Amino acid sequence: MTHTKEMSPGVIAGLAAILIVYLLLGVGFAIRTPPWQAPDEPAHYNYIAQIAENGCCPVIEPGDWDQAYLDTLRANKFAPSLLDDLDRVQYEDHQPPLYYLLGAPVYSLTGGSLTALRLLSVVIGVGVVACAFATGRVVAPARPQIALAAAALVAFLPQHVAILASVNNDGLSELVVGLALWLSLRYLSGENVSAWLLGVLAGVGLLVKVNTIFLAGLVPLVIVLRWWLSRRDGLAVASLPRTLVAFALPALALAGVWWARNISVYGWPDFLGLGAHDAVVVGQLRTAERLGGVGAAGDLGGRRGRHLTGFWGNLAGEG
Template identity: 50%
Template structure:
């Protein structure tokens, strides 16, 4: 426990700093926050957003932004340009939106909590990359970099889907790094990789970068073991593909 005490203190400090960012950043003055908020608002109203002409009214947005989001201007119109995004983050936030009558701060604090998971996984990834208690300060340095990079904290304390996307990417990296060199192709861990990858497909397109990463890990572990490679790839591909197909199929029907 003492080995990890500095990490727990760091995590508490991150939660404090992230919460202060969430509280004191003026409403809507975080990157694309009105558009992400409006996605949640539409889900709470019972509809899955569809990107359409007029969702990005640059002239109106410029007026609103230059006024520093003066209350006389509505952020509920012309700020719907994130409607093309996959829905998972927004679905997670919808009950919070309904519970707190659309208040912005609780939604921001959910992002802060997701960010805490990112910080924790950065620490865990550090343990895999630099094994040995004598290198524990390296683990802490990795977590601290993630926790306290100012613009990163600002993003993790606002309403946007980056926090969940980062959480899933970090979880995938951790799981892949934990995979032993002699991991059986039928290991249930590969199903976990597939599920996390599929959830990433339902969260944000940036998670797609993990597809070649997973592929390279499979090739490294099962090079020239073609049967094992195929077996592991199927265990990853089926859950990932089924989850991703929910979104891809919907887009084919709508667009």
């Protein structure tokens, strides 16, 4: 059973307008944001550079995080005179490699252009906006204005556009999650969506960013829910264990390659590389330490100020 309807010319025009304006905004952020003044951008850029120049994949190790140097860079807004050692900022080297593998050819073809890599992220963001629209269509097929509103929210939130226009793996992880959520909703509604395909997306997500791991729990819940609803309604239903295995096999096969590599490099049980990362980023301020220093009220006030500034895409000094 399908709940989608043909889109009217007005809806198509509305979506096209949203995507065009998003692209204009994204390109503007990519060009106008000062170099490196986006969250963790130097470390993400250096991961791409290492792959382009040395092959995949880098290993996080002591020296990749230099708290004093990073503080100096931020305090001086990444002044050009301080950038001689910027290539040593490599504390994202524990991340899964897929985004950086996509960025490596762009790096090589453009001589390492930061703007070109930012524009790659902007293009990925087009898919993120489209996924928001498609998901809205599944949720409310008779009310296309909801899908357009969802797309507009994703496309025009300044802080989000700023992130999508910088060098990082967030946009690609959002794209994979968006595709997985869209297809999961279609699967739940009874459409012919393969559990195997959902497993592929979950596995790909784990090759992009660790925080997509929630798909490994969410999608099986969707599979169980569809199985239960089908049985309740007296519909023909596939074997639940077989469907769960069809999801799990591609997910584990894809993610397992990266996890096995991490175990060989960092040792068991650090299959995600997070233990190695935590051991390297000594001096990075943690929430507990901040609360101990300024208290809950001070922390809340500081976060409020940063969020109000960041909402408008002003992320200067966050690199």
